[in-house]
Amino acid sequence: MGRGIVKVWYDPEGDFLEVLFEKKEGYFRETSDDRVMEKVDMQGHVIGFSVLGTRNLAKMPLEVALS
Incomplete structure (x- = not known):
């Protein structure tokens, strides 16, 4: 993916919805909402x-801060 390109994938x-800002090696970690995981690179970005x-988002909207 180039700069300014976002990849969105839905299963x-x-x-399950996944949104990627960059194609890099990384891992998922928890957020304040059990429904959302943030993917970070090895430096934590x-x-x-x-x-x-x-x-269920129509019934229970999300509001989560990503670090």
Whole structure:
């Protein structure tokens, strides 16, 4: 992915959404909301996030600060 490009992937069967800002090696870590995980690179910079249970967002909107 180049600069300014965002990759969005949705798995309807698993009801899982992933958004990546950069294509880098990294890992997921917890946020203040159990439905959201942030993906960070090895230096701890946020490079994306994932959301579980996106079908329920109309009933329970998300508001999560990514570090």
